[in-house]
Amino acid sequence: MPIPNEIPAHARVVVRVSEGVDPVDRRMKYRDYVGHVRSWDGHRLELTRDAAANGSRPEQNVTIDADTIITLKPVPERNFTRP
Numbered sequence: 001m002p003i004p005n006e007i008p009a010h011a012r013v014v015v016r017v018s019e020g021v022d023p024v025d026r027r028m029k030y031r032d033y034v035g036h037v038r039s040w041d042g043h044r045l046e047l048t049r050d051a052a053a054n055g056s057r058p059e060q061n062v063t064i065d066a067d068t069i070i071t072l073k074p075v076p077e078r079n080f081t082r083p
Contacts, residue, residue, distance in 0.1 A: 003069055007040040014075045017068040
């Protein structure tokens with residue numbers, strides 16, 4: 001999938017990256033990041049990763065190298081309805 005030349009700041013996206021082959025089971029491993037774009041220069045994606053919905057992980061700032069990106073697509077904002 002071609003990565004867009006321009007990604008608007010503050011867009012909410014999901015990014016799948018390749019983490020390489022697992023030495024134990026010899027299968028390709030992937031990681032998904034969901035968050036808001038801080039910047040994109042065509043080589044590095046600066047992303048504010050959303051906190052986990054269950055509270056197990058806080059919000060994080062991550063940098064993703066373009067060479068590791070497998071897919072990137074926009075996703076809608078989270079619903080914040082509380083009981």
